[in-house]
Amino acid sequence: MHPVVxxxxxxxxxxxxxxxxxxxxxxxxxxxxxxNLRALxxxxxxxxxxxxxxxxxxxxxxxx
Numbered sequence: 337m338h339p340v341v342x343x344x345x346x347x348x349x350x351x352x353x354x355x356x357x358x359x360x361x362x363x364x365x366x367x368x369x370x371x372n373l374r375a376l377x378x379x380x381x382x383x384x385x386x387x388x389x390x391x392x393x394x395x396x397x398x399x400x
Contacts, residue, residue, distance in 0.1 A: 344350040
């Protein structure tokens with residue numbers, strides 16, 4: 337995938353150009369993009385893939 341720079345007059349034109357781009361892609365190309373994005377989002381060893389740390393502490397409350 338090569339980066340492309342384009343200038344648009346408004347948001348609507350930009351959105352339409354984006355839709356046209358993805359419509360022209362083959363199903364295989366779309367899946368490749370999906371898998372690349374998924375791989376970027378779920379890299380091994382990053383904080384998101386490790387999940388939440390299970391931490392607890394028992395606190396003694398003072399009475400009276």
